[in-house]
Amino acid sequence: MNAVVPVKWVLARMYEPDIVIVDCRFTLGKPESGRAAYEEAHIPGAIYLDLEQDLSGPVEADGSGGRHPLPDPATLAARLGRAGISNESRVVAYDDQGGAMASRLWWLMKYLGHDNVFVMDGGFKAWTEANFPVTAEQRITIPAQFLATVQHNLLSEVYDVQDVVAGTKSATLIDSREPARYRGEVEPIDPVAGHIPGAKNVLWAEGRGADGLWKSTEEQAARFEGLSVNKDDEIIVYCGSGVTATPNVMALLEAGYTNVKLYAGSWSDWVSDKENPVATGDE
Incomplete structure (x- = not known):
């Protein structure tokens, strides 16, 4: 199956118990804007993961590792588990940045050995333009165990x-x-x-x-x-x-x-x- 899935695919599966939808919206230079957008409206049941807080490691003083260093695999695995993502989860990521932030999560999941991960085509814009449901309510996450097998x-x-x-x-x-x-x-x-x-x-x-x-x-x-x-x-x-x-x-x-x-x-x-x-x- 392709890595990119249409919004109708997500709509049809959004309430299936093994699906975890992840809102990855983030704007460079405006680090609070993604979470604020999520809190205002998101796909029902979606959790939020932040590019810099969750999907990157600490920036080194000398710049080595770059502006968004890879997170420590064990730290990221623990964060995914706290978000309710297990090794059995099907993960769907979306953003409003043309797929860049969602693709970062997609790659990180692959890097941790989790292949059942997808990017929603067109992002949040395509979802709202289709008049699919949104909410400001945040799901209660039940922690899961995620074991990383680093690739x-x-x-x-x-x-x-x-x-x-x-x-x-x-x-x-x-x-x-x-x-x-x-x-x-x-x-x-x-x-x-x-x-x-x-x-x-x-x-x-x-x-x-x-x-x-x-x-x-x-x-x-x-x-x-x-x-x-x-x-x-x-x-x-x-x-x-x-x-x-x-x-x-x-x-x-x-x-x-x-x-x-x-x-x-x-x-x-x-x-x-x-x-x-x-x-x-x-x-």
Whole structure:
């Protein structure tokens, strides 16, 4: 089954006992806005998980690990359990950021060894436009046990990327950020502009059509055709801080690529080490 499910799929299953719906709305620079939106209205029964409080670890003073470091697996597993998510749960994530925040939870669940996780197509906007029910009432969560089986093969560390840049490791680097940031023309967040040398730019948001919905498997495959990569070649995906790269990870997997990894620290981790080279312009 595909990672992305339509709102009608969620509506038909929202009250099934093993379904856990997770509201992941979050706006960078406005950290309280997502929870405030959830408290105002959300899908009935949904719980809320916060990008920075729940789905990221503490930021290091030297910037290593990036702006949204991976949470400690045991800490995240305990948080999921407190939210009522068990190893038997079917998890459906949604946001109002084009799927970026929901995809972060999707990837983290996969990283912890939980495959029964989905992203709701079109997010909260598609749900409300369909006139499906919303509520301000918050469910009473019954804690569950979630045991993590960490899948290290889904993750690339900074030394893996350094080896690719040095030519001692073979992999394709994909930069998921906006083209102007990739080229180094602007950098509104991180202290250095540009991209990792050799990386190709594939904007994460282009995984959605003009209607805001997820593109078909064939359309996703077309986005990556220009990379000249075999389906089983290693691909390392990054963005600014390891969040908006995850929709591209999901798209690549749906397009049939089998060896896709996330550089979780991403650009913000890369530039925390002044020894790491930086490129600008197109490649």
